[in-house]
Amino acid sequence: MRIATLLTILFALLTGSGSYGQSVSKDSTVQSFVEKFRELGRKEAIKSMETVKANRASRQQRALLNDVRQTALAAKLYLQKGIDTPAISRALDRIHQNMLTAREGVLQNPAPVQTLRDLNVTSIVLQELLQRISHERRQLDGYTNQLMKYREHIDSVTSTPALLEFPADSANMMKYLTRLVITAKDVDPVDSMLKQSIVSVQDLQTRIDLLSYEVNANLEQVENMRKSLSAATFRQELPIVQTRSFADIALLSWKKDILAFSHYLGYYYWRLLLLVLLTMASWRFIWALKSRLLDRQAHDVLQNLVVQQPLLSAIIIVVSLGQFLFPNAPFLLNLVFWGVPAVALIFVFGRHVAPFWLRFWIVSVALFFLASLDNLLLQPSTTERWYMLSLAAVGWIWGMLHLLSARKSELREKRILYFIAFMISMETLSIAFNLAGRYNLAKISMTCGYFGIVIAILFLWTATLINQGLKIASGIYKQPDKHLFFINFDRVGGSAPLLLYIILIAGWFVLIARNFYVYNRVTEPLMAFITAPRTLGEYTFSIRGMLIFVAILLSAMFLSRLVSFFSAEDHSAAPAAGKKLSLGSWLLLIRIGIISGGLFLAVAAAGIPLDRITIVLGALSVGIGLGLQGLVSNLVSGLILAFEKPVNVGDQIEVNGTLGTMKSIGFRSSTIALVNGSVSVIPNSDILNHSLVNWTLGKRQVRGNFVVAWLMAVTSARYTPC
Known part of the structure; x- marks a missing residue:
């Protein structure tokens, strides 16, 4: 116009x-x-x-209003999904009640004589309560932060000056005002809900902070009491002036023990599930060994204890070794870890040891459970003092009868005699400390004597059962079997490695030493030194994080080599007709997956920032571009061999006229067993770049040309008749 x-x-x-x-x-x-x-x-x-300005303002206004409405809708959906604040409030009530239970007898209505067991259990419960409080705090903090983000975004958008610029045209202004009214009706209720939810959550956060402060204060007091009691270890504590009846002491002790047990399992239940799965897998393996032996001859079954009771043998092996997955476990859980295998061992070797020593083990296990019942008591009493004295005397007499017995030659594990002597010495110390009025030392000595001999015999028989199982497996499974994850038992060997015995010996010392407070005084400063944060420039690290990084990385590399070693198949002989090697070149992918997973897990566990990893990878890329082309080429060629499978492990191949059998495909190179008995190591890139003939990949029938030369020797000789 x-x-x-x-x-x-x-x-x-x-x-x-x-x-x-x-x-x-x-x-x-x-x-x-x-x-x-x-x-x-x-x-x-x-x-x-x-x-133009009006049109631009109109577009901006529409975008801002749409943004506000979308944010309000997202906030509304988040509030509907939200968190259960009443449930969190009830959880905080339970935490407070559990804290009061843990305080009883120590910080509230304290006993005349404090015991290390009571202080240890109280400390464990308070630490578990702190973890639960931290969990609830993280949940609330995440929820609050998201709510604050929604509200801040809505406030920042609604305060934009562009929303206050009204169109000059009256008709357009009326339309814009209508949109504002509709948007306000959508946003105002959500904004009110956000404010109310934030206030409610902040009240819970304040309550959590107060509860955390109270639990931390109680824990600090308990730790100070533990240090004071440790400093006065040899101080006389008896006679005991009881302020509670024995029944009340037993009831309070049971409540605290159950509380520590339940809270601990709440955080380590997945490890317990892993232990059950490992037990089932071990049961399946031992059952397979027993079935193979029954197919061959029954005489071998009768000679091997490990296959007599497959389930019980699996429980003994897995539980005895798996208990090290549970750090600082409460005593009630340790009682399960020690008591269940101890009872199972009675049925495993019941008919294979001399009746004299079988009775010794049965009675020792019974005394162990009696000592465990005493260890569950957390406050001293006169009744318990006489109980400890009697139990220590019985243990001393029982140990001396068997240590001086003339039937030691019937004992299958001679090393048990050393632990019988250990039990006798500990019970002797318990009697002496009890008579001298040293309650804590008397109780620790008495329980450690019984615990030491039971754990030691369990570990000895665990190693024996493992040796028997490996010996049977190495004799039965001459070739890797897919049901056993292609483990080559012929290469594993027929006995447990030395590392297992070192772990068992060190584990026995740790399990016994941690009953003494001096163990905590040694380990706690060491852990504090390892976990203390340190700063190098802008990067913060700890020795613990570095050790975790190195340990996980080395474990991944060791596991990769272990898989390669145990899964290596014997290709010295050709496979039977119709039999195909199952694992083959997939082994390379498995090893790469293990190392890659270990690397990412190590980075995540050590808390290394990803931007630092990016810088390192950038530097490595420069190195790769300058001088590592050959290495990368061989690695990529190995991946191509693993995925495309132009050649498998065990195939008869010919590379550049060299005939042999593919033994393994590694990261950089592959090994080929030549027909003359030697082994050739060929880079992976040479296998793909040069002429490759696979005689196994095609049909069984091949066609070839053979040049046959006849050598005719003509001799002139005279025949002289007789």
């Missing part, structure tokens, strides 16, 4: 027609035309700029 007006004016001025050029001269007409044309252009430019 404006362009048409301009054209009309221009036409009138140029032709001299109309009202624009009738009473003026030609020069004045031209001058008037220019001035009016410029004025009109300025007005039209201003109008165009205002129109």
Whole structure:
């Protein structure tokens, strides 16, 4: 419309027609035309700029209003999903009640004589309560932060000045006001809900902070009491002035023990599930060994204890070794770890040891459970003092009868005699400390004597059962079997490695030493030194994180080599007709997966920032581009061999005229067993880049050309008749 007006004016001025050029001269007409044309252009430019600005403001306003409505909708959905604040409130009530239970007898209504067991259990419970509080705090903090983000975003958008710029046109202004009213109706209820939820959650956060402070204060007091009691270890504590009856002491002790047990399992239940799965897998393996032996001859079954009771043998092996997955476990859980295998061992070797020593083990296990019942008591009493004295005397007499017995030759494990002597010495110390009025030392000595001999015999028989199982497996499974994850038992060997015995010996010392407070005084400063944060430039690290990183990485590399070693198949002989090697070149992918997973797990566990990893990878890329082309080429070629499978492990191949059998495909190179008995190591890239003939990949029938040369020897000899 404006362009048409301009054209009309221009036409009138140029032709001299109309009202624009009738009473003026030609020069004045031209001058008037220019001035009016410029004025009109300025007005039209201003109008165009205002129109563009209005359109831009309208688009921005629509975008802002849509953003507000979308954010309000997301906040509404998040609030509906939300968290159960009443459940968190009830959880905090339970934590507070459990804290009061843990305080009883120590910080509240304290006993006349404090015991290390009571202080240890109280410390464990308080630490577990702190972890639960931290869990609830993280949940609330995450929820609050998200709510604050929604509210801050809504406030920042609604306070944008562009929303307050109203259109000049009345019709457009009415439409815009209508959109504002509709948006306000959608956003205001959500904004009110956000404010209310934030206030409610902040109240819970305040309550959590107060509860955390109280639990931390109680824990600090308990630790100070433990240090004081440790410093006064040899101080006389008896006679005991009881303020509670023995029944009340037993009930309170049971509540605390159950509390520590339940809270501990709440955080380590997945490890317990792993232990059950490992037990089932071991049971399946031992059952397979027993079935193979029954298929061969029954005489071997009768000679091997490990296959007599497959389930019980699996329980003994897995539980005895798996208990090290549970750090600082409460005593009630340790009682399960020790008591269940001890009872199972009675049925495993019941008919294979001399009756004299079988009775010794049965009675020792019974005394162990009696000592465990005493160890569950957390506060001293006169009744318990006489109980400890009697139990220590019985253990001393029982140990001396068997240590001095003339039937030691019937004992299958001679090393048990050393632990019988250990039990006798500990019970002797218990009797002496009890009579001298040293309650804590008497109790620790008495329980450690029984615990030491039971754990030691369990570990000895665990190693024996493992040796028997490996010996049977190495004799039965001459070739890797897919049901046993392709483990080559011929390479594993028929006995447990030395590392297992070192772990068992060190584990026995740790399990016994941690009953003494001096163990905590040694380990706690060491752990504090390892876990203390250190700063190097802008990077914060700890020795613990570095050790975890190195340990996980080395474990991944060791596991990769272990898989390669145990899964290596014997290719010295050709496979039977119709039998295909199952694992083959997939072994390389498995090893790469183990190392890659170990690397990422090590980085995550050590808390190394990903930006640092990016810098390192960038530096490595420069090195790869400069001098590692051959290494990368061989690695990629190995992956191609693993995925495309132009050759498998065990195939008869020919590379550049060299005939042999593929033994293994590694990261950089592959090994080929030649027909002359030697082994050739060939880079993976050479296998793909050179002429490769796979005689196994095709049909069984092949066609070839053979050149046969006849050597005819002509001899001249005279035949002389007799």
